[in-house]
Amino acid sequence: MKKIKKYLKKHLVKERYRHTLGVSYIAVAMAMRYNPDPGNSDFMKRAETAGLLHDCAKSMDNDKKLQICEKNYIPYSSFEASHPYLLHGKVGAYIAKTKFGIEDEDILQAITWHTTGRPNMSLLEKIIFIADYIEPSRNPIPELDVIRQLAFIDIDKAMEKILSNTLKFLESKGNPIDQMTQTTYDSYVHCPEKRDYSTYKGGNFA
Numbered sequence: 001m002k003k004i005k006k007y008l009k010k011h012l013v014k015e016r017y018r019h020t021l022g023v024s025y026i027a028v029a030m031a032m033r034y035n036p037d038p039g040n041s042d043f044m045k046r047a048e049t050a051g052l053l054h055d056c057a058k059s060m061d062n063d064k065k066l067q068i069c070e071k072n073y074i075p076y077s078s079f080e081a082s083h084p085y086l087l088h089g090k091v092g093a094y095i096a097k098t099k100f101g102i103e104d105e106d107i108l109q110a111i112t113w114h115t116t117g118r119p120n121m122s123l124l125e126k127i128i129f130i131a132d133y134i135e136p137s138r139n140p141i142p143e144l145d146v147i148r149q150l151a152f153i154d155i156d157k158a159m160e161k162i163l164s165n166t167l168k169f170l171e172s173k174g175n176p177i178d179q180m181t182q183t184t185y186d187s188y189v190h191c192p193e194k195r196d197y198s199t200y201k202g203g204n205f206a
């Protein structure tokens with residue numbers, strides 16, 4: 001963990017490093033909440049590691065990101081080729097594996113998919129995706145505090161809300177949308193078992 005933090009401190013600007021620590025802490029808190037194996041703190045450790053490394057490639061030049069993908073046969077879409085900042089997850093997972101020897105596939109996938117999500121995400125993948133959005137130093141986003149509470153009440157509902165708000169945000173900015181972001185959102189909307197939180201405004205959920 002020390003080696004990772006040292007690397008991040010060197011490669012990320014101050015605000016991004018602060019964000020990274022925030023994601024890591026929130027990921028640990030969510031791992032406590034959703035730990036599938038209470039009594040074993042391994043899940044928390046894995047959440048901490050994935051949180052720390054999720055944006056490790058964020059500051060890299062776009063050309064270098066594309067170069068790393070090319071050299072290492074990391075597949076990417078034409079949309080990612082024209083919007084290479086979206087590749088910081090895939091390249092980040094590559095760095096986690098090669099530079100820090102992370103072999104845990106779930107951690108690597110959580111880093112890979114943290115920006116767009118994907119259908120059928122694992123618990124750890126969802127935790128990193130959500131922690132990235134709700135960590136305390138994030139600039140205010142509409143409904144952020146409600147989503148922060150929802151994250152600890154109903155993880156899938158939090159996923160759906162974040163994806164929905166991200167799509168709305170990108171549309172309002174006129175930014176093109178990666179197909180994977182839309183596909184991920186669709187997979188949550190079509191999720192058959194869900195409770196209705198449409199009128200939820202924060203506070204305790206009865």
Ligand code: DGI
Nearest residue numbers: 055083114115116132170175176177178179181
């Ligand atoms: O790296 P972070 O800033 O912590 O967060 P992130 O990895 O979720 O990246 C966030 C940025 O990615 C944000 O500006 C929105 C953008 N983004 C997410 N999905 C899409 C997208 N941008 C485009 N153009 N299309 C998407 O589908």
Ligand code: FE
Nearest residue numbers: 054055114115
């Ligand atoms: Fe990111």
Ligand code: FE
Nearest residue numbers: 019054055132
């Ligand atoms: Fe992030």
